[in-house]
Each structure stands twice: as structure tokens, then as C-alpha cells.
Amino acid sequence: MAQTRIAELATVISNQTAFVDQYLQAHGISSPSFDAEYNEMTTPPKEITASKNAILEATEELNSLIAGPVGYLTSLNTTIVPVFHAIYRWNLASSFPIDGEASFGDIAAKVGVPENDIKRIIRMAKTHRIFREPRDGIVAHTSVSKVIATVPLLNSWLGLITDEIFPAFTRMVDAIERWPNSQEPNETGYNLFTNQFDSYFGGMKNDTHREKRFADVMTFFHAGGKWERAGLIEFYDWNSATEGVVVELGGSQGAMCVDLARHFPKMKCISQDLPDVVADVEVPKDLTDRVEILAHDFFTPQPVRDADVYLFRWIFHDWSDKYSVLILQNLIPALKHGARIVIGEVCLPGPKGNVSHVLERRMRGSDFTMKSCLNGSERSAKEWEQLFASSDSRFKFKGVATVPGSRYSVIEATWEGDSPA
Known part of the structure; x- marks a missing residue:
């Protein structure tokens, strides 16, 4: 009997993961982890790049197939948007030491937000592997929250995504309907969201905060x-x-x-x-x-x-x-x-x-x-x-x-x- 697609994908994941694991061990490179102590490689070695991409592709497809059409659609996670927004707006990742712990109350007092709201936001962030809760009511870092706290340019990216790009996405369809076939830079979802009708970059010239944040993000990506x-x-x-x-x-x-x-x-x-x-x-x-x-x-x-x-x-x-x-x-x-x-x-x-x-x-x-x-x-x-x-x-x-x-x-x-x- 021919091998099913899900079995094929499982084989790809197993074989390619074994190759990556062997390479990392042979070269004394730390295995990927969500522990706060883990330091990610900035650029993966060329020798494992293809395997890494194959693993990401196969795991994504296998997850989607196993979930099924309805399960796949209903599991597309939009909760990351308010999580990102809160982390950026209130600087949550930097609200307690990298190698330390803090209570929900400590974090709430530090950022000036009600404790109950901090609790529900951080517990949702946990499901995205941002932060962990080693004991009831006590928060510590994962490798994901640590990188947000220690790489300021990444925090700027969170701000650009949540303050500008995601909101522009929500008005993209409206902009298409309002300005069919438009090629003008000031007839966009971003313009509808902000209710300002200069171009994206034109408006930035009058907003030093946006201009610096955008420059930081470009520095991060480049x-x-x-x-x-x-x-x-x-x-x-x-x-x-x-x-x-x-x-x-x-x-x-x-x-x-x-x-x-x-x-x-x-x-x-x-x-x-x-x-x-x-x-x-x-x-x-x-x-x-x-x-x-x-x-x-x-x-x-x-x-x-x-x-x-x-x-x-x-x-x-x-x-x-x-x-x-x-x-x-x-x-x-x-x-x-x-x-x-x-x-x-x-x-x-x-x-x-x-x-x-x-x-x-x-x-x-x-x-x-x-x-x-x-x-x-x-x-x-x-x-x-x-x-x-x-x-x-x-x-x-x-x-x-x-x-x-x-x-x-x-x-x-x-x-x-x-x-x-």
C-alpha cells in the first residue's frame, strides 16, 4: 500500500530533524529551546538551512492536515495581535529582570495596568510561548520573551506591526472598494485607518516617533x-x-x-x-x-x-x-x-x-x-x-x-x- 501524505511528512520531519540535531551536536551548538538561557544563532549554518526549511514546511502541512479543514480555519490564531500590542505598548518583556521572576501584581504595578488584565494577557502570551509561569501567579522569561527584552529593534518591529501594519490590513478591503484600481500612495488601507491622506512616508516626515521606529525596523531587518x-x-x-x-x-x-x-x-x-x-x-x-x-x-x-x-x-x-x-x-x-x-x-x-x-x-x-x-x-x-x-x-x-x-x-x-x- 502506498504511503499516505501524513506518513511521508512524518518521515521528512524525522529524517531532517535527525540531521539537524546531529549537526548541532557535532559542532557544539546548543539545541533549540524555549528556555531563557538559549541563545539563537543569528544566521543558521548553510549546511542545515535546507533541512530547517524542510522541517518548517513539513510540520506546517502536517499540522494543517491533521487539524482538518474546519479545525485548520478555526485555529488560525488572531490572538497574537493584542498580545503583541500589549507587549509593545506596556514594554512587558522589560518589566522584570531577564534572569528573574515577577508576580502579576509586580508587573501590573510597574506598567500601570490593572493586574487582572496583565494576568489574562500574559497567560495568553504563554500559549504563544512568550513568557512562562513556573508557579501560580509568578512570571519568568522564555527565550522568546527574552529576545524581545534584549533586542530593542525587535520591539520596534512589534510596534510597527501592531500600530500601523495590522490596522492597515483591516482597512485594505475597504480601500480597494473606495478606490478601485488605485495606484496612488495615499489611497490605502493605512490612509483609511488613520483618516489622514498624505502618503505613508509623507506622513512619517511629520512624526519623529514613527520615523525613528521605522528606521529601527529597517535596521533590524537589514x-x-x-x-x-x-x-x-x-x-x-x-x-x-x-x-x-x-x-x-x-x-x-x-x-x-x-x-x-x-x-x-x-x-x-x-x-x-x-x-x-x-x-x-x-x-x-x-x-x-x-x-x-x-x-x-x-x-x-x-x-x-x-x-x-x-x-x-x-x-x-x-x-x-x-x-x-x-x-x-x-x-x-x-x-x-x-x-x-x-x-x-x-x-x-x-x-x-x-x-x-x-x-x-x-x-x-x-x-x-x-x-x-x-x-x-x-x-x-x-x-x-x-x-x-x-x-x-x-x-x-x-x-x-x-x-x-x-x-x-x-x-x-x-x-x-x-x-x-
Whole structure:
């Protein structure tokens, strides 16, 4: 008799978990635990990444199958939202020492919230493995609550999620009905939730708390950015550009250009961003002859002509097609024949899917965030191709290559028109 799907999944989980466990033991790495003493690896070793992903995928599918359709739907847990909100708003994870304990009353007094409410919130958080209750009425940390308390940038992420993104999700459908087919950045679920009709980023300029929190979250997510940058440098075939000129648009503080220049000693790199972003940026002294920081708005004509590569990382998903086309069209006066446009972003899978279910959910969750807050979008390969075609027929779409085991893809096109006069 053929093996059933649930038995297949159990075998995958057993085999892959055994491999990970053996690897961790052989290399003296602590086994995953919810104990507060456990310190998570920032980046899992490459040798176990595939196994880790296989375990996550198989356990998620097995859990869903065993629950059944009704059980699966009714177990989708929305209680994490108020739990996150309370932890962030009242700084619960930092309300008692990392290696200590506190009563519900102690925590309530510290944060100024009624004890009964603290009790029910923390006991719900326990079901999500945030905090533990070693004795009746006494609270201690788990590895999950500890990381919230010890990584301030993660706490900022909780705030962004609960104060801005989740509320924007609740009005996304309303925004779609109110502004059908809108591509405007100020016609979103976030605008309906806040009842303010500047764009998401426009409104942030007048709110220093939001601006700092968003910057903290970007710092948190790009803490692994060095790996991402290294992956792009090694994964993409830079060929002739290694002795040419690369321009990164929206390059923030210029970290990518610095990394490129260090890796390719004959490459010149120009990092562009808005004036207030680049005002105080200093280039490392040993690279001042090959790395330049330039103030530029990518919605205006590109001032650097004849570069070999124009690079964008995590830019286009912030913008609808209407504005993404403008970004590409503003390159055209500067493009020489054969110039490459290289984009590092998510590429959504097709209908049959070419990524794991868990990874696709993350990617489409990002797409929902872009839609709800910015009217931007993540795009599929077909949509990337169409974006270039809509911008100018002289762009030749070259394709998409996905970094193995990652949601990060490299999208490439070349300019087949004439060089600028």
C-alpha cells in the first residue's frame, strides 16, 4: 500500500530533524529551546538551512492536515495581535529582570495596568510561548520573551506591526472598494485607518516617533543585510562592470557600493539617495577615489550617464506600476546601449509555485503590506517583464534568478536603445 501524505511528512520531519540535531551536536551548538538561557544563532549554518526549511514546511502541512479543514480555519490564531500590542505598548518583556521572576501584581504595578488584565494577557502570551509561569501567579522569561527584552529593534518591529501594519490590513478591503484600481500612495488601507491622506512616508516626515521606529525596523531587518549584499555580489554575474561604473539608486548610506568597491578593485560606484539621507554620509578614506555619494531623487532624470549598471534594491515594491514606470523612464536619457538595470527584490512564484508554501506565505504577506500601506506590490516574473515593456520597448527583459534558499531574486534588463548623444 502506498504511503499516505501524513506518513511521508512524518518521515521528512524525522529524517531532517535527525540531521539537524546531529549537526548541532557535532559542532557544539546548543539545541533549540524555549528556555531563557538559549541563545539563537543569528544566521543558521548553510549546511542545515535546507533541512530547517524542510522541517518548517513539513510540520506546517502536517499540522494543517491533521487539524482538518474546519479545525485548520478555526485555529488560525488572531490572538497574537493584542498580545503583541500589549507587549509593545506596556514594554512587558522589560518589566522584570531577564534572569528573574515577577508576580502579576509586580508587573501590573510597574506598567500601570490593572493586574487582572496583565494576568489574562500574559497567560495568553504563554500559549504563544512568550513568557512562562513556573508557579501560580509568578512570571519568568522564555527565550522568546527574552529576545524581545534584549533586542530593542525587535520591539520596534512589534510596534510597527501592531500600530500601523495590522490596522492597515483591516482597512485594505475597504480601500480597494473606495478606490478601485488605485495606484496612488495615499489611497490605502493605512490612509483609511488613520483618516489622514498624505502618503505613508509623507506622513512619517511629520512624526519623529514613527520615523525613528521605522528606521529601527529597517535596521533590524537589514542587520543581515551584509549577507544579502554579499549574496548579490557573489550570485550575480557582474562581468564587464567589474571594471566599469555602477550606480545604486535609493542606496541609503552607501553600504552596497562600499562592499562592491572592496570586492572589485577596479569598479567605480555611485550611491544615490535623497539629500536628507546622504547629507552626513562619509566614504571610507581608502575608497574616496572609487565611491561617491550623490544626492538624487529617482523620480527626476538620472544625472550619471553611460554607467554599466543601474542597481535598485528593495525600491520598486514600494511603488505601484504607475510610479515604477516613471522611475525606469527617468533612467532613459542616461542609458548607453547595453546598460544593465539590475533589481534585487522578491519575485512572486507563479500559480504552480516554485517555492515552499511557508516561503510563499511570507512573500505574499509582504505583498499585502505593500498594498495596505503604500499601494505598492511585490511582482511575479511576468509582472516584472511587463513593467519593463510598459516603460519603454527598448528595455529587453533578461529574466529572474533567485538566490538559492532565499526569497531574494535578481531581476535584470538591458537597454537596447541608442546611447545618449
